[in-house]
Amino acid sequence: MRFSHYFAPTLRETPADAISISHQLMLRAGLIRMLSAGIYSYLPLGWSSLRKTMGIVREEMQNIGAQEFQLPGLNPIEVWDETGRNGGFGEEMFRLTDRKGRLHCLAPTHEEIICSIARGQLRSWRDLPQIWYQIQTKFRDEPRPRGGVLRMRQFIMKDSYSLDRDEQGLDHSYELHRMAYERTFKRCGLDYFIVGASSGLMGGAQSQEFMVESDSGEDEVARCDGCGYAANMEVATSLVSPVRNGDPGPMTEVATPGQRTVDEVSTFLDIPVDRLVKTLVYVSSSGPLMALVSGEDELSESKLTSIAGSPVRPAAADEVLEWMGAGIGFLGPHGDHKMPIYSDLRLEEGKGLVSGANRDGYHVTGLEFGRDVHPDEYVDLRVVKEGETCPTCGGPLRIARSIEIGHIFKLGTRYSEAMGATYLDEGGVEHPIVMGSYGIGIERIIAAAIETRADVNGIRWNSALAPMDAIILPLNISDDAVVKQADMIYDELNEAGISTLIDDRDARPGVKMKDADLIGIPVQVIVSPRNLSKGTVEIKDRWREERSYVKRSNVRQAVEDILDDCRPEV
RNA sequence: CGGGGUGUAGCGCAGCCCGGUAGCGCACCUGCUUUGGGAGCAGGGGGUCGCUGGUUCAAAUCCAGUCACCCCGACCA
Numbered sequence: 001m002r003f004s005h006y007f008a009p010t011l012r013e014t015p016a017d018a019i020s021i022s023h024q025l026m027l028r029a030g031l032i033r034m035l036s037a038g039i040y041s042y043l044p045l046g047w048s049s050l051r052k053t054m055g056i057v058r059e060e061m062q063n064i065g066a067q068e069f070q071l072p073g074l075n076p077i078e079v080w081d082e083t084g085r086n087g088g089f090g091e092e093m094f095r096l097t098d099r100k101g102r103l104h105c106l107a108p109t110h111e112e113i114i115c116s117i118a119r120g121q122l123r124s125w126r127d128l129p130q131i132w133y134q135i136q137t138k139f140r141d142e143p144r145p146r147g148g149v150l151r152m153r154q155f156i157m158k159d160s161y162s163l164d165r166d167e168q169g170l171d172h173s174y175e176l177h178r179m180a181y182e183r184t185f186k187r188c189g190l191d192y193f194i195v196g197a198s199s200g201l202m203g204g205a206q207s208q209e210f211m212v213e214s215d216s217g218e219d220e221v222a223r224c225d226g227c228g229y230a231a232n233m234e235v236a237t238s239l240v241s242p243v244r245n246g247d248p249g250p251m252t253e254v255a256t257p258g259q260r261t262v263d264e265v266s267t268f269l270d271i272p273v274d275r276l277v278k279t280l281v282y283v284s285s286s287g288p289l290m291a292l293v294s295g296e297d298e299l300s301e302s303k304l305t306s307i308a309g310s311p312v313r314p315a316a317a318d319e320v321l322e323w324m325g326a327g328i329g330f331l332g333p334h335g336d337h338k339m340p341i342y343s344d345l346r347l348e349e350g351k352g353l354v355s356g357a358n359r360d361g362y363h364v365t366g367l368e369f370g371r372d373v374h375p376d377e378y379v380d381l382r383v384v385k386e387g388e389t390c391p392t393c394g395g396p397l398r399i400a401r402s403i404e405i406g407h408i409f410k411l412g413t414r415y416s417e418a419m420g421a422t423y424l425d426e427g428g429v430e431h432p433i434v435m436g437s438y439g440i441g442i443e444r445i446i447a448a449a450i451e452t453r454a455d456v457n458g459i460r461w462n463s464a465l466a467p468m469d470a471i472i473l474p475l476n477i478s479d480d481a482v483v484k485q486a487d488m489i490y491d492e493l494n495e496a497g498i499s500t501l502i503d504d505r506d507a508r509p510g511v512k513m514k515d516a517d518l519i520g521i522p523v524q525v526i527v528s529p530r531n532l533s534k535g536t537v538e539i540k541d542r543w544r545e546e547r548s549y550v551k552r553s554n555v556r557q558a559v560e561d562i563l564d565d566c567r568p569e570v
Numbered sequence: 571c572g573g574g575g576u577g578u579a580g581c582g583c584a585g586c587c588c589g590g591u592a593g594c595g596c597a598c599c600u601g602c603u604u605u606g607g608g609a610g611c612a613g614g615g616g617g618u619c620g621c622u623g624g625u626u627c628a629a630a631u632c633c634a635g636u637c638a639c640c641c642c643g644a645c646c647a
Contacts, residue, residue, distance in 0.1 A: 009580090011580090011581060011582095011597095012596065012597075012608060013581055013582045013596070014582085016582070016583090016640080017576090017639065017640050019640075019641070036639090037638080037639065085647085089647085092645085092647095108647075109647050140646085140647095142645090142646075143571070143645060143646085146640085146641080207647095218646085407647080409647075439647075475606060476606090478605080479605090507605095507608090508604080508605055508606090508607090508608075508609060509605060509606045509608095510605090510607040510608050510609080511607085511608050511609095512606095512607090512608095513607050513608085515608085526606085528605095528606065529605090529606095530606070531606095
């Protein structure tokens with residue numbers, strides 16, 4: 001490609017709205033332009049890298065025997081009513097009405113469509129297993145798109161679905177995907193790690209996320225550098241000691257007028273926060289419940305959600321008053337309550353503790369678990385904190401933000417049962433197909449690669465994801481000898497299968513070098529009067545930020561060497 | 571959905587308090603010079619000041635409403 005006719009609109013200044021590194025650089029290097037919040041156009045450079053990414057994903061999916069589909073993005077809503085996800089997705093699903101008044105949606109994912117095909121076509125155990133996948137644009141009306149392509153309302157996803165006859169089959173399909181994802185992300189050059197994730201409310205048995213650590217990421221994970229333990233904060237645990245007990249004694253009511261928060265009560269009574277008990281009332285789909293954590297801990301709503309088995313919300317002030325007889329800030333777990341009580345594990349042997357008295361303006365001291373408080377269950381309910389002890393090796397945990405680039409999920413039979421996707425076994429008995437679903441965010445691979453490898457001058461692509469392999473910089477196009485030599489190298493590289501951009505613009509050297517660094521193509525071939533007079537061609541390795549000078553006859557080899565050097569190994 | 575912020579030329583911004591001519595840098599067009607890290611000189615084009623309404627002789631500026639975008643949080647198969 002000749003730069004003078006190539007559409008790569010670079011920006012000298014950083015657009016004010018872009019905060020994350022990948023967003024800034026994708027705009028500046030001319031990879032993307034925003035149409036609306038969370039909706040982006042991919043320009044030639046951006047699309048080129050996305051195509052290379054999809055190519056890698058596609059190869060690795062084919063390697064595990066997956067078959068490529070292209071499913072409709074426009075779905076009649078009735079399919080989604082069958083699994084209850086028309087309501088389940090709620091506001092996040094784009095809905096539209098056709099000319100006959102029939103409701104449709106733009107598919108945010110494709111479990112339903114897969115089932116609708118499977119139930120009509122897969123009848124026998126002999127038809128299984130199957131792995132079906134596609135690379136397609138998904139639509140989700142995200143409440144808050146952010147970070148450029150990190151969270152979009154329209155984005156490209158590789159989604160695949162495994163169809164098996166039983167759990168053993170699912171385990172195998174899941175394992176195949178885990179391996180395929182590992183190879184895919186290695187080939188993309190990403191320093192990824194795998195975390196156990198919350199299976200959420202999708203009825204899944206097991207789920208793992210593939211993450212790349214980055215400050216621009218949206219997920220928080222707890223990581224141990226010692227043993228490699230990593231878990232999403234939604235489910236992360238640590239080895240923490242039980243709460244320190246206070247002096248044992250009878251439960252006594254004390255006046256604490258106006259003292260509602262842990263800090264206020266702690267100061268007022270001169271008792272450390274770790275001897276206080278937070279009593280929190282939540283509402284699940286089956287009614288109110290009580291959650292107890294130490295005063296120094298934070299309740300994990302995601303952990304509470306999995307224990308409750310449905311989404312939870314904090315009870316409103318008037319609900320609390322009605323159920324507990326006291327206002328928020330003066331609640332305690334002792335006494336009779338008509339709701340289940342879940343207590344964090346740290347409180348199990350607690351003695352001499354402080355909580356609200358269930359009477360406005362009063363707290364109790366001397367609270368003792370097992371004597372005054374009788375939780376229905378002791379479970380892990382707290383949010384892990386930085387520096388706490390790793391549950392597997394005892395080292396310190398670190399909390400880091402990460403970009404989720406992939407997610408693998410054992411679904412089970414939830415969708416196949418709802419939609420009647422069944423098969424007959426050898427004995428003629430009907431069973432629901434056992435499913436898994438697996439996703440990769442294509443744009444997030446690009447964003448993560450940029451985030452983790454950029455420098456102050458711009459992007460640094462590895463050769464797997466680079467939009468092009470090499471860029472030639474004839475530094476002065478009014479010099480015929482420079483132009484002639486640059487053109488010869490251009491032809492030679494292209495003939496060797498090296499995709500090459502030549503910056504034939506009538507621009508000053510600084511402009512070309514700045515743009516080349518910004519765009520981040522791994523090899524720059526610099527042809528200038530200065531180099532010509534020395535009989536050399538200059539090669540800049542953008543990947544390693546190194547320069548070398550080679551004889552004209554060695555240019556192709558030098559370019560290939562650099563490309564090999566920055567090609568990620570599997 | 572809660573909190574915070576911003577909308578003035580393609581990009582980055584000033585002007586707004588204190589109402590009266592829309593301005594700066596970069597980018598863009600023409601010409602000449604220049605050519606190793608975003609050139610210089612000269613000339614030139616480009617703006618419904620997010621939108622609607624109100625106050626006023628007069629609104630980018632004051633008031634009300636509304637929309638869009640960004641950030642934090644909630645949410646996120």
